Amino acid sequence: MSLWEYANPAKFMGLSARVLPVVAVLSGVCLAVGLIWGFFLTPDDFRQGSTVKIIYLHVPSAMMAINAWVMMLVASLIWLIRRHHVSALAARAAAPVGMVMTLIALATGAIWGQPMWGTWWAWDPRLTSFLILFLFYLGYIALWEAIEDPDTAADLTSVLCLVGSVFAALSRYAVNFWNQGLHQGASLSLDKKENVSDVFWFPLLVCIAGFVLLFLALVLMRTRTEIRSRRLHALRMRARMG
């Protein structure tokens, strides 16, 4: 019994059919609890007033935007090395989810920034690197859509994902050099004193867990759809042959 057994699409479908409802329900519960707790049961911030509450959407989505790309990177590597189709399809399934997470992070950031910084958008390093990440997602998805042969598409997008990761990291530090930041520093690391206070911290943790589970559920669902549509395509081709 090894992890690689789930590279078999049939096994993957069997397992994911059992896991998916659990993950989906858990994510719904976490999000409901975390968001209600965060929005209605925490005090307003001393300086930011009630605008601080957007943190419960902004921080988890920003984390998942990056984590989704890392997951795509790992899946791409597995596809390039071991040629498991499920892996390539999972990477494909994760890309639009990651892109939407990036958009949520950018949009909530803009909505928060308007009253707080007095501007919707600033060319701050963090904002800029997220915009670049968004462009990477866009290019990745466009490349998937543009190529007809599925294996070629999987190969080329995987290569793009690898090269893109290097350049995304490079851009992250290049923009630091290019402009000083307006965005506050890390407020969730485990060893720092300047973290957000516990009142905000616990609902935020629940929200993060909810977003992780939501991402997992969406990726599982989309991967299942991809596998089914691939199978449908194969069946149709066989029917045409016979």
Place this chain on the structure above:
Amino acid sequence: MIRLVLRDLALAVRAGGGFGLGLAFFLIVVVLVPFALGPETTLLAVIAPGVLWLGALLACLLSLDRIFALDFEDGTLDLLACAPVPLEGVVAAKAAAHWITTGLPLTLAAPILGVLLNLPGPGFWWLVISLAIGTPALSMIGAFGAALTVGLRRGGLLLSLLVLPLYVPTLIFGAEVARRGAVAMTLEAPLLLLAGITLGVLALLPFAAAAALRINLR
């Protein structure tokens, strides 16, 4: 490999268009900027390094799909893939030819266009140096993008979309060198980083581009 570079150069010059197109586009961008922003010389002097870098980058982008597309269509690329030269070498040669036909002329034309934008005196040298160091990276990254999209019918737009985020670090450091040069600030840090990016790109991307080409030629 040298033969390959020479062959590509000859093709670019003879077929017409490929050679002059980038330069003409560069000229258009730089000439149109004052019309859009007004003729104030102080403003133009401030934005000149950035505009020149941006114009060079866009002009470079314009000719990227020519790197592999024609050879792919007439089957030359299949022959090159079977040739004793490794495909990585072919990619490097192609990128070098692209640089000689676009990057080098752009670098040489930049100071002349800098006069039009009222670029401050000390900026000229640094502009030329930063472009000379940075444009090889643009050609190599572009060759990677072209290798990814070579099999596609209408790959031009997709190519731009793929290459755009990859160009960001090069543009940031290149324009920063030119800008600091123009106002006579110290510029070792961005200059070294720009050189580092170019060397890293030249060392690693031929392998990625060759891998993409092999996939497309399967």
